[in-house]
Amino acid sequence: MTRTGGCRCGAIRYTLSAEPLATRLCWCRDCQYWALGNAAVNIMVPRATVAVAGTPRHYDSVADSGNAMRRSFCGDCGTHLFSESSGNLLNMVVRVGTLDDAGGIAPTVVIWTASAPAWAHIDPTLQAFPGQPG
Template sequence: MSESKSYTGGCACGAVTYRIDGDPMAVRQCWCRHCQKLSTGGPTHNAFFMADAIAVDGTLASNAHAADSGNELSWYFCASCGTQLFGASSARPQMRAVRLGSLDQAHELQPTAAIWVQEAPGWVRIDPAMEQHPAQPPAPPPQNQS
């Protein structure tokens, strides 16, 4: 049995830090129009972890909107500098999407799927080796909690 990993991360100004104990359930890039706005033109790159595996120190701000999927999507960011840190969906409140760019250390987390590709700009070239979904895919499978 392999030992689970831990990750640390935080915002650009250092006011918010976090630690994650565990392995991600999935790593995806999202091309929905909302994520393109949050990322200023590209996709968001997210690793999905159980929310209770994430410990946060510092003040987070948040916002939410109704997504095309019908779910309420929330995004969490540093209240001081605005760095994007996490996303969450009302459909899966037990999970968090951790923005890969907010991780401290180099990591091997690489998206294996692109979602909402029907909303990607025409100039985008998505790696054909990645699984692709035109819209919202099924949730990542739950991890065994041993």
């Protein structure tokens, strides 16, 4: 199944030609910036199956693991779209909120629960990890 998505203003568009490998909620401190205080909802997809139209801006940083992280966002509307890690060259992360239709996608895993705020509801039916899963 092919899925499409893009940023809020439409300057960046993408097509995914494979179903997600995983869908995760992420409570890491970085995601709390970009999900505006909440957990981010992310899908992991094979990089080779993502086609991007438009030119995202990038924010590069180093994760606690030492991996180089690259986050991509629209320079016009600020929507965060992708994140890529030097520790996983085969796959990349797409922010679920940017899909045109996220039907059928639901998280099965929640990660970085140790950095979630005290009020966060951690769904007990999801597989949970206090930090980055091995």
